[in-house]
Amino acid sequence: MNIGDVAQAAGLPAKTIRYYEDIGLIAPDRSANGYRRFTAAHLHKLAFIARARGLGFSIEQCRTLLALYEDRDRASADVKALAETHLAEIDAKMRELSEMRRTLADLVHACAGDHRPDCPILTGLAAPVETD
Amino acid sequence: MNIGDVAQAAGLPAKTIRYYEDIGLIAPDRSANGYRRFTAAHLHKLAFIARARGLGFSIEQCRTLLALYEDRDRASADVKALAETHLAEIDAKMRELSEMRRTLADLVHACAGDHRPDCPILTGLAAPVETD
DNA sequence: GCTTGACCCTCCAGTCACTGGAAGGCCTAT
DNA sequence: ATAGGCCTTCCAGTGACTGGAGGGTCAAGC
Numbered sequence: 001m002n003i004g005d006v007a008q009a010a011g012l013p014a015k016t017i018r019y020y021e022d023i024g025l026i027a028p029d030r031s032a033n034g035y036r037r038f039t040a041a042h043l044h045k046l047a048f049i050a051r052a053r054g055l056g057f058s059i060e061q062c063r064t065l066l067a068l069y070e071d072r073d074r075a076s077a078d079v080k081a082l083a084e085t086h087l088a089e090i091d092a093k094m095r096e097l098s099e100m101r102r103t104l105a106d107l108v109h110a111c112a113g114d115h116r117p118d119c120p121i122l123t124g125l126a127a128p129v130e131t132d
Numbered sequence: 133m134n135i136g137d138v139a140q141a142a143g144l145p146a147k148t149i150r151y152y153e154d155i156g157l158i159a160p161d162r163s164a165n166g167y168r169r170f171t172a173a174h175l176h177k178l179a180f181i182a183r184a185r186g187l188g189f190s191i192e193q194c195r196t197l198l199a200l201y202e203d204r205d206r207a208s209a210d211v212k213a214l215a216e217t218h219l220a221e222i223d224a225k226m227r228e229l230s231e232m233r234r235t236l237a238d239l240v241h242a243c244a245g246d247h248r249p250d251c252p253i254l255t256g257l258a259a260p261v262e263t264d
Numbered sequence: 265g266c267t268t269g270a271c272c273c274t275c276c277a278g279t280c281a282c283t284g285g286a287a288g289g290c291c292t293a294t
Numbered sequence: 295a296t297a298g299g300c301c302t303t304c305c306a307g308t309g310a311c312t313g314g315a316g317g318g319t320c321a322a323g324c
Contacts, residue, residue: 002271002272003271003272004270004271004272013311013312014272015311015312015313016310016311016312018273018274019310019311019312023310033272033273033318033319033320034272034273034274034318034319035271035272035273035319036272036273044258047258048257048258051257051260052257053310054232055232055235055236055257056229056232056236058309058310059309059310060309065254065257068251068254069254069257069258071249072249073249074249074251075246075247075248075249076243076244076245076246076247076248076249076250076251076253077245077246077247079243079245079251079253079254080240080243080244080245080251080253081245083236083239083240083243083253084240086236087233087236087237087240090229090232090233090236091233093229094226094229094230094233097188097222097225097226097229098226100186100187100188100222101219101222101223101226103187104187104188104215104218104219104222105219107215108212108215108216108219111208111211111212111215112208112212113208113209113211113212113213114207114208114209115207115208115209116207116208117203117204117205117206117207117208118208119200119206119208119211119212121208121211121212121215122197122200122201122211125180125183125184125187125197125201126176126179126180126201128183134300134301135300135301136299136300136301145282145283146301147282147283147284148281148282148283150302150303151281151282151283155281165289165290165291165301165302166289166290166301166302166303167290167300167301167302168301168302185281190280190281191280191281
């Protein structure tokens with residue numbers, strides 16, 4: 001398969017796959033004309049990466065996951081630990097976002113949103129309201 | 133005030149303030165020795181930016197917010213529209229994160245996390261489970 | 265045999281919002 | 295005089311791509 005085919009099948013842009021090769025995540029062969037040639041195993045690996053990325057794992061985490069995936073002697077505890085680390089990262093981000101959301105929603109709620117210049121959003125940014 | 137003083141007061145690293153000058157967010161004067169010299173108004177502006185960034189507004193959104201803040205003829209509707217746009221971005225990110233979280237938590241839950249190599253997290257990444 | 269268009273290649277630069285570090289100048293206290 | 299803690303500029307790196315220039319390859323149709 002050429003890069004366009006795997007890109008289609010894995011749901012990744014061709015550019016991204018070239019990038020993954022650059023950083024050593026994947027190592028396709030080459031045809032005589034210089035085109036990258038991918039096997040079903042390459043595609044499988046790319047789909048794996050695409051799914052891991054879709055769950056928010058970083059490239060380095062994906063690299064580790066791939067290594068674990070290909071290591072038949074792995075302990076599932078190692079995979080679980082990595083996943084739990086990432087879960088904690090997600091939770092941290094969600095808490096951060098929901099704190100932002102709360103504050104911002106309060107400001108938006110307080111703003112008339114009309115033609116007048118008075119705006120609690122701006123005054124709130126200029127000097128935050130004490131909320132206790 | 134020198135940069136260290138405003139950095140302290142605004143809760144921003146000095147490097148970040150220099151960067152903000154680079155991109156034209158702020159324009160401090162210079163002392164005879166070449167040091168940046170900040171007024172209380174500069175500090176106020178930096179604190180405004182720090183708070184807007186803290187709510188997740190992008191630099192360009194901060195630029196717009198600052199312009200609105202300094203425009204006495206603004207309509208609060210313009211500010212509100214920007215804030216609502218950002219609120220929608222936050223909501224989109226939260227939905228994305230919570231979808232990730234849900235899937236990942238399911239996988240983690242299914243994984244024994246012991247010394248054995250069998251791991252539903254890895255098989256789930258290799259071929260996603262149908263969830264309907 | 266030639267052209268057209270869809271592929272593919274490499275390489276460089278840009279994104280966002282900083283952050284780190286090198287190399288050096290300035291200021292205050294001892 | 296020296297030590298240290300400021301300050302300066304400039305360059306490069308982060309993560310994970312993405313866009314674009316400039317060019318090679320291949321299959322189909324005329």
